Amino acid sequence: MSAALGPVVVTGAASGIGAALAARLTAAGRAVIAVDIRPVPERTGEGAGVQRSLVCDLADRDSIDACLGQIDAPLSGLANVAGLPGSHPADKVLAVNFLGLKHLTLGLHDRLGPGGSVVLVSSIAAHRCPWGEAALESVVHADWGHALTLGLKDKPDGRTAYELSKRLVHHWLPEATALFHAQGVRVNCVSPGPTETPILPDFKTSMGEDRIQVAADTVGRHAAPDEIGAVIQFLLSDQAGWINGIDLPADGGLHTLRAAAVRRTAYTAAGGSAAVGTAGR
Numbered sequence: 404m405s406a407a408l409g410p411v412v413v414t415g416a417a418s419g420i421g422a423a424l425a426a427r428l429t430a431a432g433r434a435v436i437a438v439d440i441r442p443v444p445e446r447t448g449e450g451a452g453v454q455r456s457l458v459c460d461l462a463d464r465d466s467i468d469a470c471l472g473q474i475d476a477p478l479s480g481l482a483n484v485a486g487l488p489g490s491h492p493a494d495k496v497l498a499v500n501f502l503g504l505k506h507l508t509l510g511l512h513d514r515l516g517p518g519g520s521v522v523l524v525s526s527i528a529a530h531r532c533p534w535g536e537a538a539l540e541s542v543v544h545a546d547w548g549h550a551l552t553l554g555l556k557d558k559p560d561g562r563t564a565y566e567l568s569k570r571l572v573h574h575w576l577p578e579a580t581a582l583f584h585a586q587g588v589r590v591n592c593v594s595p596g597p598t599e600t601p602i603l604p605d606f607k608t609s610m611g612e613d614r615i616q617v618a619a620d621t622v623g624r625h626a627a628p629d630e631i632g633a634v635i636q637f638l639l640s641d642q643a644g645w646i647n648g649i650d651l652p653a654d655g656g657l658h659t660l661r662a663a664a665v666r667r668t669a670y671t672a673a674g675g676s677a678a679v680g681t682a683g684r
């Protein structure tokens with residue numbers, strides 16, 4: 404990749420998935436610019452740490468603009484990992500998880516060149532958002548202030564705002580892909596299922612302990628942050644050079660396993676055998 408010499412911007416690098424990703428990238432010899440509301444240890448000498456830590460509030464346009472002023476071209480990648488759970492106020496959740504992500508990504512558009520890669524982090528929770536295409540479209544195309552007004556018009560609680568914010572990331576993906584495609588940069592999305600990070604207790608509060616437990620019961624456990632970091636690292640790499648414009652659910656098979664269970668239950672209720680793997684033999 405021609406942009407390979409440039410650093411990768413990683414938002415949310417102070418904790419959880421973003422920290423795991425930053426550690427992976429630096430271990431692989433790639434320079435990382437951390438963007439987070441909290442400072443991230445910078446590398447000194449041969450030690451661990453990111454090349455540069457920029458403290459930025461992704462809920463605040465001015466803070467993002469000030470941060471953009473400190474990032475030089477060329478970059479080889481951008482991973483938008485930072486996020487707030489639904490235990491926070493709805494306006495902050497919408498701002499950090501979608502508006503700030505979009506503003507930063509568009510602001511770095513001209514600093515990524517051919518061979519570059521952008522990853523947006525959403526969530527499997529996006530699919531619980533009931534908003535229709537037209538309503539999503541109106542928010543995605545609005546400026547920051549208007550988008551916030553539209554997103555808050557039904558007075559969503561934090562959880563509803565979280566699901567909407569993540570759905571908006573999915574909805575924006577095609578437009579972002581087309582925009583960056585023109586300059587040879589790929590854009591993909593990663594949607595994690597429950598992952599063992601400091602955010603998980605907040606999810607248990609805002610989404611319900613039962614829902615999170617069902618996920619662990621179905622799959623066997625929650626993801627480790629490094630497992631999600633590995634997926635993002637792959638999408639940032641040349642190995643993923645022909646993958647563009649997709650949402651990759653990283654849920655350990657949760658969605659498919661639950662669908663299989665529902666299908667099996669329906670088959671049994673209809674008088675079929677409950678045995679797995681015997682159909683058609």
Ligand SMILES: NC(=O)c1ccc[n+]([C@@H]2O[C@H](COP(=O)([O-])OP(=O)(O)OC[C@H]3O[C@@H](n4cnc5c(N)ncnc54)[C@H](O)[C@@H]3O)[C@@H](O)[C@H]2O)c1
Binds near residue numbers: 459
């Ligand atoms: N952990 C999960 O179960 C899970 C599941 C699905 C999706 N996700 C998504 O993965 C991403 C990473 O989450 P995580 O689990 O690593 O959580 P985390 O809390 O460990 O990390 C989130 C990071 O975002 C940063 N951040 C929060 N508000 C910010 C702001 N205003 N400005 C700048 N940075 C800010 C935090 O400082 C932190 O470093 C989030 O987008 C989250 O929605 C997580």
